[in-house]
Amino acid sequence: MRRGWVALSLGRPYSGIVPLGAWRNILRLSASLFALLVTIAIAACGGDGNNAGDGVIIEPVTATPTPDAAANGSALHGFVFPIGGGCLPKGDQLMPNAARPYRNGIHEGVDLYGVDNCVAIAGGTPVLAARAGRVIRADLSYKDPTQAEINAYLANPNNESSLDQFRGRQVWVDHGGGIVTRYAHLQSVAPGLGVGTQVTSGQLIAYVGESGTPESVSNPGTEFHLHFEIRVGTGCVAPTALMTVNCSFLGKDLPAAEVRRLFVAAFTP
């Protein structure tokens, strides 16, 4: 129901008939209506918002955030690209809201590999803070999972704990105004960095790795990439365990062209 509804409502954002500003309003209204519909559906099923009891995971009710949904209004501009000299991947499959066979079925960030991002990216490539902020998570004592642990995550891939394990070693930075960036699959955290560290825009915060990926155990050295997320919403305020309630990834439920437009804007001064 969900995808069908979204496709029906948002499938043609650039028809050329309706001005872009009007579409933004429509998108906001659609997000609100969608949240209402999901709320009604969950209530009708007697679900608790986590598991409907038949193996179907129902995500927390969170309206699709738009740039203006963040408290800072026009704040979703001026981000520094998290890999020096890098650029967005050409393929939408590596962008947010792309379908995934697991990890809740939806990709929540941008995957930056060495083949499609304007610059070489490999294990140990520096990762930069996308803008100034305060570190709210830095996995300094992360330990790589065993194959048995990976298998356990794969057997229950949709819960938030498994999703978090799949992201491996992470750093999260709170930029205020309901904006948080997350950096995942890291090889290591930059020396001296920890929770509470204030970072400047473009500051070295970590190094690219492949931690948390199944390949890091089964076929090491083949999955080096940075998974980068921009999360927005009133719930993107530390401390929040996994930042899933009222804190959605930028691009959630939006068509690929709109997701790309938002990210291009984010990396524009």
Ligand SMILES: [Zn+2]
């Ligand atoms: Zn990813």
